[in-house]
Amino acid sequence: MTNTQTYTVSSRIDDRGDIARIRFSPKSGGQIIPFTAGAHIDIYLPDVDLWRQYSLCSDPAETGFYEIGVLKDPNSRGGSTAVHRLATEGAEFKVEGPRNHFPLDETATQTVLLGGGIGVTPMIAMAKRLHALGKDFVLHYCTRSEEVTAFKDDLDGSDFADKIVYHFDDQDDSQRLDLAQDLPAPDPDTHLYVCGPQGFMDWVIGAAEGAGHVPANVHREYFSAEVELSGDSFEVECAQSGITVTIGPNDTIAKALAKEGLKIDVKCEEGVCGTCITDVLSGEIDHRDQFLTEDEREDGDQLCACCSRGKGKLVLDI
Numbered sequence: 673m674t675n676t677q678t679y680t681v682s683s684r685i686d687d688r689g690d691i692a693r694i695r696f697s698p699k700s701g702g703q704i705i706p707f708t709a710g711a712h713i714d715i716y717l718p719d720v721d722l723w724r725q726y727s728l729c730s731d732p733a734e735t736g737f738y739e740i741g742v743l744k745d746p747n748s749r750g751g752s753t754a755v756h757r758l759a760t761e762g763a764e765f766k767v768e769g770p771r772n773h774f775p776l777d778e779t780a781t782q783t784v785l786l787g788g789g790i791g792v793t794p795m796i797a798m799a800k801r802l803h804a805l806g807k808d809f810v811l812h813y814c815t816r817s818e819e820v821t822a823f824k825d826d827l828d829g830s831d832f833a834d835k836i837v838y839h840f841d842d843q844d845d846s847q848r849l850d851l852a853q854d855l856p857a858p859d860p861d862t863h864l865y866v867c868g869p870q871g872f873m874d875w876v877i878g879a880a881e882g883a884g885h886v887p888a889n890v891h892r893e894y895f896s897a898e899v900e901l902s903g904d905s906f907e908v909e910c911a912q913s914g915i916t917v918t919i920g921p922n923d924t925i926a927k928a929l930a931k932e933g934l935k936i937d938v939k940c941e942e943g944v945c946g947t948c949i950t951d952v953l954s955g956e957i958d959h960r961d962q963f964l965t966e967d968e969r970e971d972g973d974q975l976c977a978c979c980s981r982g983k984g985k986l987v988l989d990i
């Protein structure tokens with residue numbers, strides 16, 4: 673169920689590294705809908721007609737506002753530059769959520785948070801929560817240089833500053849993240865969380881799983897992904913609506929069905945947010961998303977309709 677609400681920009685700080693830190697408070701006053709560490713909100717950007725997902729970096733105990741950090745990325749599809757342009761104090765936005773596809777296991781005895789660049793945002797909320805719980809954790813924050821390290825002043829002044837280790841690409845190797853040394857030994861009660869650019873994610877996940885950390889304990893949140901949408905044509909039958917369409921080599925299931933009047937909600941359109949998850953009754957799925965876990969893929973009963981395809985005919989439960 674969607675819960676679209678109107679929020680007002682209550683403050684904005686332009687931090688280092690072209691990162692805007694923006695707080696949203698309910699337009700109607702009162703409290704925000706509560707969230708848990710790792711959650712995100714969806715923000716609608718009218719002039720580019722896009723919904724974009726942003727991880728919350730505020731303290732989950734905070735009740736008056738959500739805070740996000742947005743990197744101005746000229747190579748994005750326009751979402752981040754639109755936020756930077758539109759999110760002035762007092763501006764109003766349609767917001768959905770919060771939702772949490774990246775929840776924190778609060779029972780872990782040891783937690784390692786690994787944030788690359790703007791991927792640090794959910795880690796900050798997690799660090800605040802873990803500190804409040806009195807848990808053992810460390811936050812590794814990797815950036816190109818200290819000059820572009822947003823949130824640093826706040827983190828250095830926080831009560832958990834001693835749990836933060838910075839790694840700057842432009843400084844000597846001794847302070848770089850060394851996964852062979854910096855990751856703890858695998859243990860069922862040790863959980864790792866990683867968010868950042870694709871190369872950073874691939875590197876950390878590969879090293880962690882290679883060292884013996886089980887995939888279920890290596891939690892990941894992709895904030896964008898390069899997704900290959902094209903492929904061979906295939907047929908999709910929609911069991912409930914009775915519609916059957918052929919998905920062309922450069923089309924997607926969601927777009928092809930929309931042309932037939934059957935709308936599947938999409939937001940990121942690159943397989944990272946999970947908005948377009950659709951149940952599959954039969955057929956072999958060619959998963960292209962980053963959202964589903966390996967176990968969910970093996971179950972073969974759902975797909976991301978914005979990007980995934982079929983190897984032959986698929987029957988969907990819509």
Ligand code: FES
Nearest residue numbers: 939943945946978
């Ligand atoms: S719309 Fe985000 S995963 Fe499909």
